[in-house]
Amino acid sequence: MGGPEARRAAERFWGGAIDKDPTVIKDWDRHCLPHYNTRPQDPQVRARAIRREATAARFFKTDGERWRMDYRKDLATVRCPTLVLAGDRDPVTPLADSEEIVASLPKELVRYQVVHGAGHGVHRDRPAEAERILRAFILGKP
Numbered sequence: 001m002g003g004p005e006a007r008r009a010a011e012r013f014w015g016g017a018i019d020k021d022p023t024v025i026k027d028w029d030r031h032c033l034p035h036y037n038t039r040p041q042d043p044q045v046r047a048r049a050i051r052r053e054a055t056a057a058r059f060f061k062t063d064g065e066r067w068r069m070d071y072r073k074d075l076a077t078v079r080c081p082t083l084v085l086a087g088d089r090d091p092v093t094p095l096a097d098s099e100e101i102v103a104s105l106p107k108e109l110v111r112y113q114v115v116h117g118a119g120h121g122v123h124r125d126r127p128a129e130a131e132r133i134l135r136a137f138i139l140g141k142p
Contacts, residue, residue, distance in 0.1 A: 087118030
């Protein structure tokens with residue numbers, strides 16, 4: 001997805017270059033982020049967000065918090081109905097990851113919905129379908 005430039009940016013971002021060079025995030029944003037979704041996103045959304053490269057770099061660096069975030073065991077303690085909504089074209093949280101989350105939740109409380117043709121953030125790619133699924137879940141309908 002995204003060709004050689006996206007591959008290079010992803011390899012640098014996930015491969016540790018971010019430890020020494022926080023500007024790796026700019027390459028990631030330019031070459032990889034556009035592929036998170038299947039529909040073009042409003043460019044003003046990013047412009048309105050407050051984001052600090054140094055903070056993101058600390059989070060994603062080799063020994064950063066991102067690598068210590070593993071709540072799978074805690075998911076077994078969930079005691080309320082839970083919806084896991086996934087896009088089948090999500091490059092950063094693929095279906096295998098969503099299925100692992102689902103497997104970690106109490107089976108009687110989880111509803112898993114895959115939206116075809118959607119990337120990361122189903123609501124951005126398929127807003128009407130996402131709203132229909134969310135409304136049905138909230139109302140307790142299948």
